[in-house]
Amino acid sequence: MKRIIVTGGLGQIGSELVPFLRNKYGKENVIVADIRKPENVDEIEPFITLDVRNEEAIISAIKENDVDAMYHLAAILSAKGEENPQLAFDVNIKGLYAVLEAGRKTGLERIMIPSSIAAFGPETPKDNTPNDTILKPRTMYGISKVTGELLALYYWEKYGLDVRGVRYPGIISWKAPPGGGTTDYAVEIFYYALKGEKYTCFLREDATLPMMYMPDAIKAITMLADAPAENLVHRADFNIAAMSFSPKELVEEIRKYVDFEVEYKPDYRQKIADSWPRSIDDSAARKEWGWNPDYNMASMVKDMVKNLKKKLGL
Ligand SMILES: NC(=O)c1ccc[n+]([C@@H]2O[C@H](COP(=O)([O-])OP(=O)(O)OC[C@H]3O[C@@H](n4cnc5c(N)ncnc54)[C@H](O)[C@@H]3O)[C@@H](O)[C@H]2O)c1
Structure with a gap:
């Protein structure tokens, strides 16, 4: 991996993955799309502006920028996806297909695609929750994630296209806001708490x-990207865990x-949360590429409070 394109690179994860990759590979070698x-x-x-549903545009971007690897982060997240399932299908499934076809046709060395605990049901x-278990999600987002996991395996076995995730x-992060997922509360709540405002969860x-x-999220995907292919039994379906909390x-x-006040008013997102696991068995990731997290809830909260206070000028 020498020249990398990051689709959806302006989002919550891209905002922190891109600086990490630029530090490692050089600023000019990491293209945000x-x-x-x-x-x-x-x-x-x-x-570059790029719609991942446009295969021709992806192929041009790869060729014009001499790209050999991709982090494909562009997606519609779980809560937003339930508000507009047609858009979630379009971006998450048709967009992924366009990315895989573009990768196959241009001979990309590696494509990283995040899946999600939304793949479970x-x-x-x-x-x-075991790594290899029942996958019957009931959200369009979850369906798109299972599709991605299966397509990654298919493109690897059929075409040798190395897709991992x-x-x-x-x-949880403090640099960029989350993009409309079911766990967004765990970021929003810090802003309210630090400003001394009441939060409605x-x-x-x-x-x-x-x-x-976030530092562990970046660590995980970049560690997997660098793992020797011969060590991997799984492809784009690795469970990874760090903490669980209510x-x-x-x-x-x-x-x-x-100190701050909290009120609980569950909405449609509670139903999505009800279909997801409480805790995750990540032993396959530990065994196949040496995964282990650095942060638990206490150290994450300490770091979030410190950084957000600075960011908000408090
Ligand atoms: N953030 C989380 O908690 C979380 C959890 C599990 C999985 N993931 C996965 O990680 C990946 C990145 O998530 P994120 O939190 O950074 O998402 P995000 O919503 O913050 O960012 C997604 C980015 O994709 C862009 N985008 C949307 N449609 C596009 C299109 N058609 N073409 C090009 N770009 C488009 C958006 O403008 C946005 O900048 C996604 O695959 C997501 O499913 C995220």
Whole structure:
């Protein structure tokens, strides 16, 4: 991997993955691609506008920029996807197909595609969810993630296209806002807490879900990208885990730093959360590429409070 394109590179994960990759491979060798143009485009360069549903445009971007690898992050997330399932199908499934075909036709060395705990469904065991288990999601987002996992395996076995990915849990970060997922509360709540404002949580206080702090999310996908192919039994369906907590437990941890009021008003997102695991067995990732997380809930909250206070000038 020498010249990398990051689709959806302006999103929550891209905003932190891109600086990491640029540090490693050189700024000019990591091209940010997104459907929207950033205000500060000069700072983001090299940047291109790209709709991942357009295979021809992806092929041109790969050829013109002499790209040999891709992190494909462009997607419509779980909550947004349930508001507009047709758009989620279009971007997440047709867009992925366009990316895989473009990768196959141009001979990309590697494509990284994040999956999600949304690949699981109500029939999946909820605690210590195994890597290889029942995948019957009921959201369009989850369906698109299972499709991606299966297509990754198919393109590898049929064409030798090396597509890999992890099943991310909810990602917590302070640099860029989350993009419309079911675990967004775990980021929003910090802004309210630190400003001393009341927070209305859209999940129940006991809705325990697997979560991960952004530095670990970046570590996971880049470690997997660099793992020797011969060590991998799985492809784009690796469970990874770091912590699990409920809104109530997160509130208690944040209250060690600031006091604030919380009210619980579960909405349609609670139903999505109800279909997801509480905790994850990540032993396959540990065994096949040496995965281990650095942050638990306490160290994540400490770091979030420190960085967000600085960001908000508090
Ligand atoms: N953030 C999480 O908690 C989380 C959890 C599990 C999995 N993931 C996965 O990680 C990946 C990145 O997620 P994220 O949180 O950064 O998402 P995000 O919503 O923050 O960013 C997605 C980006 O994709 C762009 N985009 C949307 N449609 C596009 C299109 N047609 N063409 C090009 N770009 C388009 C958006 O403008 C946005 O910048 C996704 O595959 C997502 O499913 C994220």
